[in-house]
Amino acid sequence: MTYNTKPYLILLFVTAILINFHYCSYTFTGASVPEHLTSIAIPIIEDRSGSGEPDLRETFTNELIQKFIDDNTLRVAEKVNADALLECTVLSLSDSPTVVAGGENVTVRRININARVVYKDLIKRKTLFDRSFSNFGDYENTGDIITVRKEAINTAVDKITEDILLAVVSNW
Numbered sequence: 095m096t097y098n099t100k101p102y103l104i105l106l107f108v109t110a111i112l113i114n115f116h117y118c119s120y121t122f123t124g125a126s127v128p129e130h131l132t133s134i135a136i137p138i139i140e141d142r143s144g145s146g147e148p149d150l151r152e153t154f155t156n157e158l159i160q161k162f163i164d165d166n167t168l169r170v171a172e173k174v175n176a177d178a179l180l181e182c183t184v185l186s187l188s189d190s191p192t193v194v195a196g197g198e199n200v201t202v203r204r205i206n207i208n209a210r211v212v213y214k215d216l217i218k219r220k221t222l223f224d225r226s227f228s229n230f231g232d233y234e235n236t237g238d239i240i241t242v243r244k245e246a247i248n249t250a251v252d253k254i255t256e257d258i259l260l261a262v263v264s265n266w
Contacts, residue, residue: 126262126263126264126265127167127168127262127263128215128218128222130177130217130218131168131177131178131215131217132168132169132177133168133169133170133171133175133176133177133178134162134168134169134170134171134176134177134178134179134180134262135170135171135172135173135175135176135178135179135180135216136155136158136159136162136170136180136182137155137173137179137181138151138152138155139151139154139155139158139182139183139184139209140181140182140183140184141154141183141184142183142184142185143184143185143186143187143207144186145186145187147187147247150184150187150247150251151184153247153248153251154182154184154209154251154254154255155182157251157252157255158180158182158255158258158259161255161256161258161259162259162262165259165263167262167263168262168263176216177215177216177217178213178214178215178216178217178222179212179213179214179216180211180212180213180214180258180262181211181212181214182209182210182211182212182258183209183210183211184207184208184209185208185209185210185226186206186207186208187205187206187207187208187247188204188205188206189203189204189205189206189243190203190204190206191203191204191235192204192232199235200235201234201235201236202232202233202234202235203232203233203234203235203243203246204230204231204232204246205230205231205232205233205243205246205247205249205250206228206229206230206250207228207229207230207247207250207251207254208226208227208228209226209227209228209254209258210224210225210226210227211223211224211225211226211227211258211261212224213261213262223261225261227254227257227258227261228254229250229253229254229257230249230250230253231245231246231247231248231249231250231251231252231253232246232249233245233246
């Protein structure tokens with residue numbers, strides 16, 4: 095008398111997978127935000143890049159605030175009413191060639207933004223992190239350079255503010 099063990103192995107395998115999913119499931123929402131923090135202040139970003147970009151401070155600040163409003167993990171508040179503080183300083187904004195075509199013609203350029211971010215718990219009076227963030231936006235070196243360069247800056251700001259949000263609410 096021989097037994098067919100194949101159905102039993104399949105059942106064992108499926109059971110193991112289901113158990114694994116059950117015990118490994120978790121959520122990212124509010125994963126690293128301490129329970130006592132419900133609000134955050136985001137002052138105007140300081141621009142130490144020396145780039146001379148006229149709207150960089152306002153664009154960066156507004157984008158970061160909007161990310162936190164949309165996420166809704168922490169309520170954005172004035173510093174006097176906030177549980178946490180997020181201080182950001184743009185350290186550099188570089189514009190460099192990334193794609194060079196024949197004849198040494200630059201066809202694509204990259205805007206790279208580097209920022210220092212300090213996240214403070216104002217209730218317990220401690221720094222939760224002090225980190226550097228960097229991200230980029232590319233643009234083609236043709237057409238209306240001012241417009242496409244501004245779009246690349248906005249892309250870099252969008253990416254870096256998303257990274258900052260994720261670091262605060264998910265500890266990534």
